[in-house]
Amino acid sequence: MSTERERLLLVDGMALMFRAYYASAASGYIRRTKAGLPTNAIYGFMRYFWDAVEKFEPSHVACCWDLSSKTFRKEQYPSYKGNRSEAPDELIPQFSVIREVMDSLGIPNISAEGFEADDCIGTLASAYCSDMDVLVLTGDHDMLQLVNDCTSILIMKKGHGNYMVYTPESLMEERQLTPRQIIDVKGLMGDPSDNYPGVRGIGEKTAVKLIQEYHDIEGVLRNLELLSKGVRTKIEQDLEMLHLSRELATIRCDVELVCSMDHCRLEFDHQLVISKFEELEMKSICAWLGVAAG
Structure with missing residues (x-):
């Protein structure tokens, strides 16, 4: 700064x-x-x-x-x-x-x-x-x-x-994630404190690994055939909630404020x-x- x-x-x-x-x-x-x-x-x-x-x-x-x-x-x-x-x-x-x-x-x-x-x-x-x-x-x-x-x-x-x-540097150093990827991780794992589930059965460790490997949720979905059967099945069964959870996790930056x-x-x-x-x-x-x- x-x-x-x-x-x-x-x-x-x-x-x-x-x-x-x-x-x-x-x-x-x-x-x-x-x-x-x-x-x-x-x-x-x-x-x-x-x-x-x-x-x-x-x-x-x-x-x-x-x-x-x-x-x-x-x-x-x-x-x-x-x-x-x-x-x-x-x-x-x-x-x-x-x-x-x-x-x-x-x-x-x-x-x-x-x-x-x-x-x-x-x-x-x-x-x-x-x-x-x-x-x-x-x-x-x-x-x-x-x-x-x-x-x-x-x-x-x-x-x-x-x-x-x-x-950006300290976030990458601590979590090996970009700011945008924070949202995609939340989309996959959900947020118990805000009460939305993400993909049921996928926790933080798996969510972080998937986003680090495939960059974002779109990358994960493009490579479903490379995932283990268990993870792939969970994502396919909860696809709608995955997209909704990512939307719920996204902070809006376009609110009309004075x-x-x-x-x-x-x-x-x-x-x-x-x-x-x-x-x-x-x-x-x-x-x-x-x-x-x-």
């Missing part, structure tokens, strides 16, 4: 929020304001977010969110994410407050009806990576398909401030920020941000 170009940090709000909630809720203690509002996810979210800002020094930031479970993927495959449990009661009121916190920092909250946060991130990365370096902060390995010469994926590792930074880079520049009104964190009884965060709380 260039050191001269400005940097856009795209935050996967959903990934940070859930990670922040469960990291602190595991101890059984939920941080709350005097009025009883749970704030553990808000506090943890800010810690993860500001760690990344300090480490990667973006000039611009946008935060992307899911709007609801009603997406085009759910229409294509009604069981999509059908295995997800409801959000914990203590997390639900924090959804909107985290967005308010980002508003107070002057950071746009981006979402689109019928699409997921991933699609908003893919669209913004695609739209702006010719003009600036793009960094995606997430814990979701599906995002690796977005890696290119000007888009890096920052996968949060255990603990604060630990990241695996994926570029997001001007002028509004994404990381500059915030100190008084607004102080007021918000005092309201949430989190004055310590003001010190991280370099604003003086009263």
Whole structure:
């Protein structure tokens, strides 16, 4: 990545929020304001977010969110994410407050009806990576398909401030796959966390081997006669689901979004920020941000 170009940090709000909630809720203690509002996810979210800002020094930031479970993927495959449990009661009121916190920092909250946060991130990365370096902060390995010469994926590792930074080179070194091949592997093996099966009976090891050997799903299908009878039969029996799974795995980069880079520049009104964190009884965060709380 260039050191001269400005940097856009795209935050996967959903990934940070859930990670922040469960990291602190595991101890059984939920941080709350005097009025009883749970704030553990808000506090943890800010810690993860500001760690990344300090480490990667973006000039611009946008935060992307899911709007609801009603997406085009759910229409294509009604069981999509059908295995997800409801959000914990203590997390639900924090959804909107985290967005308010980002508003107070002057950071746009981006979402689109019928699409997921991933699609908003893919669209913004695609739209702006010719003009600036793009960094995606997430814990979701599906995002690796977005890696290119000007888009890096920052996968949060255990603990604060630990990241695996994926570029085309580090992705190839670690997995011997290109970003595009990440999608084809998911098409073959499916994704239990998103609840779509791929080709039943084909796991990650076989999927990776097939894509490495035949380059993509089309290459695999052109060479079915070279595969073992068992693998060939599984693919032939699940051909329709193979194509659907690849479609479900593909992050869309063409969502209609309104997001001007002028509004994404990381500059915030100190008084607004102080007021918000005092309201949430989190004055310590003001010190991280370099604003003086009263």
